[in-house]
Amino acid sequence: MLNAAGPELAKKLPEGVLREVEPRHLEEPRGRYHGQAGLLAAPRNVQEVAAVIRACAEARVAVVPLGGGTGLVGGQIMQDGPAPLLMSMERMNRVRDVWPQENVLIAEAGVTLQAARDAAEGAGRLFPLSLASQGTAQIGGVLATNAGGVNALRYGTARALCLGVEAVLPDGSIMDDLKRLRKDNTGYDIRDLLIGAEGSLGVITAASLRLVPPPAANGVALMVVPDPAAALSLLALAGQQLGDCVTAFELISGQGLRFQKETMPDLRQPFGVPPDWMVLIDIGLPGGIAPDTALETLFTEAAERELVTDGLIAQSGQQAADFWRLREEIPEANRLIGAISSHDISLPLTEVPCFIEDGKTMLAQMGDIRVNCFGHLGDGNLHYNCFPAEGRNRAEYDDLRPRLQEAVHQMVVDRGGSFSAEHGVGRLKTGDLERWADPVRLSAMRAVKSALDPKGIMNPGAVLA
Template sequence: MTSETKLNPADEALAASLPQGVLREIEPRHLEEPRGRYHGQAGLLAAPRNVDEVSAVVSACAEARVGIVPLGGGTGLVGGQLMPKGPAPLLLSMERMHAIRNVWPEENVMVSEAGVTLQAARDAAEDKGRLFPLSLASQGTAQIGGLLATNAGGVNALRYGTARALCLGIEAVLPDGSIMRDLKRLRKDNTGYDLRDLLIGAEGSLGIITAASLRLVPPPAANGVALMVVPDPAAALSLLALAGRQLGDCVTAFELISGQGPRFQIETMPDLRQPFETPPEWMVLIEIGLPGGLETDAALETLFEAAVEDGLAEDGLIAQSGQQAADFWRLREEIPEANRLIGAISSHDISLPLSEVPRFIEDGRAMLAQIGDMRINCFGHLGDGNLHYNVFPAAGRKRGEYDEQRQQIQEAVHEMVVGRGGSFSAEHGIGRLKVSDLERWGDPARLAAMRAIKQALDPLGIMNPGAVLA
């Protein structure tokens, strides 16, 4: 018998044992994910105001053997914030823990509570002349706790790393209700097991992150953005290497965009300004950040000229203003919304060794053509090997017509990825959607160690039941 089957529902008896003022009404938004594909259920929703109240809530749930599903901004795409079956859990929302506790600009450190949105964290850093470099399209809604719990990546991971690389210390409540106060602001701390790294990426299955010490950086003196048309993904990869040779670690973002993305935008978002009259089959969006005394336009022009000479670029645009740079980025950031409006058959968040990317894209198209008539929108963070590889109905057909093929498509794509040394979950996490994928393709020794850690820290199985591990 699993821990999940032994859990009790969150009921009035549990409600009576919680701190006064923490309960909130459950709204439909708390039980839905952004794409509307999956729905959850819950008996109670608690929104603590501080870490001591979080501790009291977790302790009460442990005593009553009630499952806890952590809830941040609700932007996750793998169902980690939704529990569709089993005894109705308690939803634990961080929305009232939204304080920036302190900023030390001279140390390049900020301490943020878990319910702070990414945009608010970036704004707080900017107010002190610093940059918190994690950046993604949902930053107005996504919260720091959830971003750390899923080890979010985003568009700047090429230069600054994922959420894990931007976290120095953690405050968290463990499954027994004890508080781990480890908000250190240190770059070096070799004092035993790194529980910070254990909780980051655990998706709330080992504890509740309530606050974090975050690493800031001085902002670049100047930023430049360009769109370059490339013949194919192989040329894009060679262009990335060229940019690295010319600009070193000043390349902040390097995004691959297939022509299918802009074509979907033209179909669903006709008012969105397109940079090219006819969308090219492949292009890359490049952003660089340079120190004082260097000109971004000159650097991007030099890169473009070298790329043309080497046959790696066919056309290009360098943003001449902040508004034009924002327009270029909007083209990239609105791809997921256009995808949603079209309706994907199957969506994949994958990563590959960089040298495998072009061959995977070519082989993937051939493989899917054997299954049926479909469109592919492949885009994402080429700089770190993370692709969003999404499969859509052929023009004029509906997503529902492919229901019987959806599982086959997903398994075929993931098998190709794993066979090339890649990951079927690059930056979105496992959640509940990919638990069976982890069971199928995860390394047995690693899975055994993960289960042992889960059993040791959460023997009652109350922390996000059914997420990450079956």
């Protein structure tokens, strides 16, 4: 039985580590969960994190690690059970060192993603992980959820960009594994267990991150495609022509632009009438290759193959930023419209077009529902969000939401996909994990949890129900 955090525990914590609990600590972006907290600890270094964890282990008090609070599946919010101790990493916000020649940066868990990117840029390098929430999201949370973002096609998810971690395990012991090595074949990779575990196996306090040299030139284009199948063929053609220079390949639907016209009338739209489907292509090239020429060549051949019908190539940095803003504001327009059910899914690439087409048929049988399907087509990650019919409120669909979510996820799993592509499991999808995960894998996950956290104090209820 876990106890509530209280005065007796507070006496055992390092001096100066306690902070006042604020409303922002108990909220999450979608407003679906409202958390609770007995205490809020904001340690300044790994030794203080270890002291807090040891005290909580002795008192059998739950610990909920808290980064920037931008997660969308409730992993940072504990609603039920005895009030936990929240562990905020915001004071561990130092970039400890940068090695440009090694392409390595070491950052503490509370460093925002934007600050890490800025530090890399200051050293003439690029930390390529990019999220819409990067001004708030913190490195610890990014790793704990194995965040993906728009550049995963070229550079991989957070796991691929992490060389080593410093972490505190559930018994309060410190694991110092901040290696700067590309090769280290010395047994089980505990780093990879902690990445994506959402704080359920320990607290990441710092990380050794992989940097890359920035491309010599960048290019951005919007290309109108007849349908998602043509978009997939365009992706293959871009790979043939440009190799791994394709940084991002984003699918955008006309419904997303129509939502923006409705909720953000001041946002500059590239087309008078939103096309049904388009892709945003971002490329980063070595010196000596002009991005405009590369994108024009791609468009010309794609047009000959009837894969594109129209297109715009950004002629300035501002126009490129405007194209990207169009993509990045889609979630905000979705929020203003009000979704019935949102889905963060991934599919084998060749399954994407048929999933989208079959989804129309399935939703038509369930009711009058609009869909905004968009996302990172380059790595098979779609955000498949369902909305009320025009003039209706999402509250009218409350009874339908669970059935709708189950139907979408079943379609995904049947096609060899995942119901959680980049946002994690959190508390929102523990039931989905129970239902659809391979039972042997799920058993192994429970065995790992029991071995590392036998008292069950680390973020209980997240990932594993």
